[in-house]
Amino acid sequence: MKTxxxxxxFEDLPVGFRFRSAGRTLAEADLGSFVxxxxxxxxxxxxxxxxxxxxxxAKVVPGVLVMSFAxxxxxxxxxxxGLAFLHADVDVRAPTCVGDTIHVECEVIExxxxxxxxxxxxxxxxxxxxxHGHDVLVYTPLRLLRRRAAA
Numbered sequence: 001m002k003t004x005x006x007x008x009x010f011e012d013l014p015v016g017f018r019f020r021s022a023g024r025t026l027a028e029a030d031l032g033s034f035v036x037x038x039x040x041x042x043x044x045x046x047x048x049x050x051x052x053x054x055x056x057x058a059k060v061v062p063g064v065l066v067m068s069f070a071x072x073x074x075x076x077x078x079x080x081x082g083l084a085f086l087h088a089d090v091d092v093r094a095p096t097c098v099g100d101t102i103h104v105e106c107e108v109i110e111x112x113x114x115x116x117x118x119x120x121x122x123x124x125x126x127x128x129x130x131x132h133g134h135d136v137l138v139y140t141p142l143r144l145l146r147r148r149a150a151a
Contacts (some may be wrong), residue, residue, distance in 0.1 A: 003004035007078040010120030010145045013108045020074035021104040023131075026061055028098050034065045038102045056095060070104045070128045077106070079084040083119060084144040093137045109140070118147055 037046055040062055043050035048059075067090060086128035096102065122145055128137040 004074070005079055006069045006143070007076060007081040009081050010111065010113070010122060010147045011042065013111055013122050013124075013145070015108050015111050017078065017108045020076075021070075021106075023101050024069055024073055025101040025105040026065075026069065026096065026098055026142060028059070030069075031059065031061050031065070034062070034068070034080055038064075040064070041150075052107075057096040057097055057137055059091050061098060063090070063096075063137060066092075066096045066128055067139060069102065070126060070137065070139075073104050074126070075104070078143065078145065081146045082143055082148065086121075086142045088139045088141040088143060090137065090139040094130075094134055096128075096130065096136045102128050104128055110142075113147070114144070120145055120147055 010035050031045065035041065042062070044054070044060065045062055046057065051060075069148065071085075105127045106124045108122060111120060113120045122140060123142045124139055126139050127135050128139075130136050
């Protein structure tokens, strides 16, 4: 019997495979919780007066919050199959603000088995896109994933 909620196995992710996440609107509470959890107290995120005179839109959120939320949106894709997040190059392309809605579009750009054979390495190009269709963050994680058990 098939179990729902199991993510992609290595074999499900050939180079060129693409998929999209659900969306998520970033709330004021998300920013406050993230800043408090990480103690990322940069005033541009915590002090409205500190943003005066800067050419920043509304209440910007940290790029690392955007990436964290993107990873959360992708969790269903690797639930029970993802073994490790090994590396990522990250490029913040545009500000993301409280009230923005983001989703993630992924394309597999590398896939290879490991020497152990029961797992594989998959690198994807993940584009975090806002409600206006703009890339706000692009990152390329390398993950270690389970292979399907032999039948």
